[in-house]
Amino acid sequence: MSAQPAPTEVAESTASLRQLWRSGPAGWNRALTRARVLVPFFLAALAVPLVLQYVEDNSSWIGAQYWTLILATCAMYACLAVALNLVVGYAGLLNLGFIAFFGIGSYAYALVASDQIHQHYPLWAAVLVVGIVTLAFALLVGVPALRLRGDYLAIVTLAFGLIMRDVILELDRPPVLAGHQFGPDGLNITGGTNGIHLVQPFNLPTSLPLLGPVPHYRMYYWIFVGFLALCIYFMLRWRSTRTGRAWVAIRDDELAARAMGVNTFKYRLLAFATSAVMAGIVGMINAAQIFNAFPSPNFDVQTTVMVFIMVILGGLGSIPGAILGAIAFTVPPFLLQQFVFYKYLVISIVLIAVMIFRPEGLLGTVSIRPRKTMGGALELLTAETAIEASELPAVTDTEVADLEAAAGAIVDDPEWKL
Amino acid sequence: MSGRAAILEIRGLTRRFGGLTAVDRFDVDVNEGEIVSLVGPNGAGKTTVFNLISGVLPPTAGSVRLLGRELLRLPAHRITHQGVARTFQNIRVFPQLTVRENILLGTHHWTRSGMLGSVTFWPGTLRAERAAQAEVNTAIDLFRERLEARLEDPAFSLSYANRRRTEIARALAARPKLLLLDEPAAGMNPYERIEMARLIRSMRDRGLTIFLIEHHMPLVMEISDRVVVMDHGVKIAEGLPKEVHSNPRVVEAYLGRRAASA
Numbered sequence: 001m002s003a004q005p006a007p008t009e010v011a012e013s014t015a016s017l018r019q020l021w022r023s024g025p026a027g028w029n030r031a032l033t034r035a036r037v038l039v040p041f042f043l044a045a046l047a048v049p050l051v052l053q054y055v056e057d058n059s060s061w062i063g064a065q066y067w068t069l070i071l072a073t074c075a076m077y078a079c080l081a082v083a084l085n086l087v088v089g090y091a092g093l094l095n096l097g098f099i100a101f102f103g104i105g106s107y108a109y110a111l112v113a114s115d116q117i118h119q120h121y122p123l124w125a126a127v128l129v130v131g132i133v134t135l136a137f138a139l140l141v142g143v144p145a146l147r148l149r150g151d152y153l154a155i156v157t158l159a160f161g162l163i164m165r166d167v168i169l170e171l172d173r174p175p176v177l178a179g180h181q182f183g184p185d186g187l188n189i190t191g192g193t194n195g196i197h198l199v200q201p202f203n204l205p206t207s208l209p210l211l212g213p214v215p216h217y218r219m220y221y222w223i224f225v226g227f228l229a230l231c232i233y234f235m236l237r238w239r240s241t242r243t244g245r246a247w248v249a250i251r252d253d254e255l256a257a258r259a260m261g262v263n264t265f266k267y268r269l270l271a272f273a274t275s276a277v278m279a280g281i282v283g284m285i286n287a288a289q290i291f292n293a294f295p296s297p298n299f300d301v302q303t304t305v306m307v308f309i310m311v312i313l314g315g316l317g318s319i320p321g322a323i324l325g326a327i328a329f330t331v332p333p334f335l336l337q338q339f340v341f342y343k344y345l346v347i348s349i350v351l352i353a354v355m356i357f358r359p360e361g362l363l364g365t366v367s368i369r370p371r372k373t374m375g376g377a378l379e380l381l382t383a384e385t386a387i388e389a390s391e392l393p394a395v396t397d398t399e400v401a402d403l404e405a406a407a408g409a410i411v412d413d414p415e416w417k418l
Numbered sequence: 419m420s421g422r423a424a425i426l427e428i429r430g431l432t433r434r435f436g437g438l439t440a441v442d443r444f445d446v447d448v449n450e451g452e453i454v455s456l457v458g459p460n461g462a463g464k465t466t467v468f469n470l471i472s473g474v475l476p477p478t479a480g481s482v483r484l485l486g487r488e489l490l491r492l493p494a495h496r497i498t499h500q501g502v503a504r505t506f507q508n509i510r511v512f513p514q515l516t517v518r519e520n521i522l523l524g525t526h527h528w529t530r531s532g533m534l535g536s537v538t539f540w541p542g543t544l545r546a547e548r549a550a551q552a553e554v555n556t557a558i559d560l561f562r563e564r565l566e567a568r569l570e571d572p573a574f575s576l577s578y579a580n581r582r583r584t585e586i587a588r589a590l591a592a593r594p595k596l597l598l599l600d601e602p603a604a605g606m607n608p609y610e611r612i613e614m615a616r617l618i619r620s621m622r623d624r625g626l627t628i629f630l631i632e633h634h635m636p637l638v639m640e641i642s643d644r645v646v647v648m649d650h651g652v653k654i655a656e657g658l659p660k661e662v663h664s665n666p667r668v669v670e671a672y673l674g675r676r677a678a679s680a
Contacts, residue, residue: 234537242531249512249523256510261498261527
């Protein structure tokens with residue numbers, strides 16, 4: 001007798017769900033990035049280790065620590081995917097050296113929080129150092145490289161990532177240039193292939209009010225989730241204000257963005273550097289979590305590819321998509337351990353299927369397939385000839401030359417889009 | 419010409435592409451509050467003139483002054499700051515941005531809102547964002563019934579004519595002193611073309627100076643205060659629409675060909 005209003009409510013909610021389904025990926029993203037979805041999501045994510053602990057305490061299942069660690073890895077990759085989404089998804093810059101910034105962050109922290117060079121900075125100073133060092137490297141590679149477009153930028157950043165890996169591997173001894181040795185004989189900055197060990201974790205309280213003692217693994221899970229929430233908050237705010245609009249405008253049509261007064265170089269550099277600093281801080285948290293900074297996987301191209309796959313699978317520019325991608329690539333391998341041998345096979349098949357059926361990614365709106373139009377010349381010609389052909393004189397050779405020359409000079413790259 | 423101050427002065431503007439001189443010692447003045455049309459056969463170099471004014475292409479030689487300030491050799495985004503906004507022949511709206519965001523891009527150069535202000539809800543940033551949103555409302559004033567319902571739709575979903583309108587609204591939101599319209603009526607049906615003519619006039623009546631390229635001669639004759647004719651990169655005639663229409667060189671270069679082929 002109290003259930004009378006239920007049917008209409010159900011009808012209403014299914015109707016709004018159907019409408020949401022029809023609104024397409026752009027609508028799904030908008031729905032999933034509302035505060036009333038994200039805040040409960042993050043509160044639930046923070047509660048997960050407590051739930052796992054409760055289940056472990058009250059059943060014969062053991063694995064709360066194991067699964068919290070897996071989820072921490074998942075949150076870490078989600079942070080990286082969100083940071084990569086800023087540079088690739090928003091600003092459209094193909095940064096293949098992305099993971100190097102993660103590695104630089106972890107080594108920068110390891111150097112100021114271990115006995116490697118006998119520095120033990122407080123947390124705030126370490127964050128500052130990591131931020132400044134990753135920013136410096138981002139500017140070092142970004143200022144010259146961001147004058148390039150598309151594929152060329154990808155090649156330069158890829159080279160940067162590989163060079164950084166070699167630098168880290170070689171810096172266990174003093175660098176020698178043209179016969180001159182820099183630094184004393186025993187100089188060992190990065191620890192070479194061994195990496196830097198005994199990195200001190202963040203100096204945080206080991207027990208919290210109400211929650212009691214907090215084990216290390218749970219604390220770092222919370223730190224990763226908290227940092228993820230912070231990154232997402234930043235990304236959403238930027239996207240809804242002037243800076244983010246300028247980034248997407250540059251990605252969509254750089255020439256038009258310039259004509260609207262956007263300093264494209266400045267905004268590309270902002271996106272590149274911000275994403276690098278985000279990745280650097282993730283690297284720092286990782287180094288503190290595992291007490292180590294390793295050259296691999298911190299500088300591996302495979303790790304970059306992995307994060308790229310997460311972003312592309314989830315959808316370029318989509319934040320819920322990035323989280324989804326990170327979950328899809330970190331959790332199932334542990335659930336299906338007996339099939340771990342087939343991990344890359346399955347990943348490849350999933351990825352190929354997504355690219356065939358949804359080239360935009362699960363929640364994306366931008367296709368990674370190149371646009372069909374060839375940018376300038378072709379578009380100009382078809383627009384003119386198709387329209388008032390009868391009213392115009394025939395297209396002459398000089399006109400074609402003019403248009404092509406003009407278009408070629410304007411759009412010095414074809415409208416390359418990721 | 420009419421005693422009004424020249425807002426745009428182009429002197430000796432030249433651009434070569436390899437062996438092809440697309441624009442050759444081109445001179446023109448555009449006075450404040452005027453509608454000046456640039457016409458000429460295809461390949462005459464009209465769009466190149468626009469690309470040179472808006473800084474999209476660097477010139478080979480010459481000078482372009484807006485209110486006495488030299489524009490050439492400024493980067494394109496600085497030229498927008500000086501008060502020039504343009505539309506493109508092959509419409510260039512940002513496909514993934516909504517109509518509203520497209521128009522907000524027009525306000526980019528005169529609003530101050532940075533990354534830090536954005537995440538900290540800094541009062542200055544919020545004020546800038548509110549001013550930008552208010553400008554959207556002003557910019558679509560002339561297209562209200564066409565664009566208002568589509569404001570939250572991505573630009574790629576718009577019809578051809580609505581993309582044109584969005585592009586013009588975006589240029590208006592930049593609060594330009596000089597508006598460059600590159601074939602605003604191309605691809606429009608006769609009804610939409612009449613609407614466009616009215617629109618261009620009402621923009622002028624609101625104090626804008628308009629320099630436009632247009633192929634549709636009746637439209638040009640109808641709305642222009644002055645007409646400049648180009649052929650092979652050279653200015654061959656300039657004057658009132660009536661004068662230009664009966665100029666034998668123009669008839670030969672432009673209208674004559676059409677008459678011959680008819």
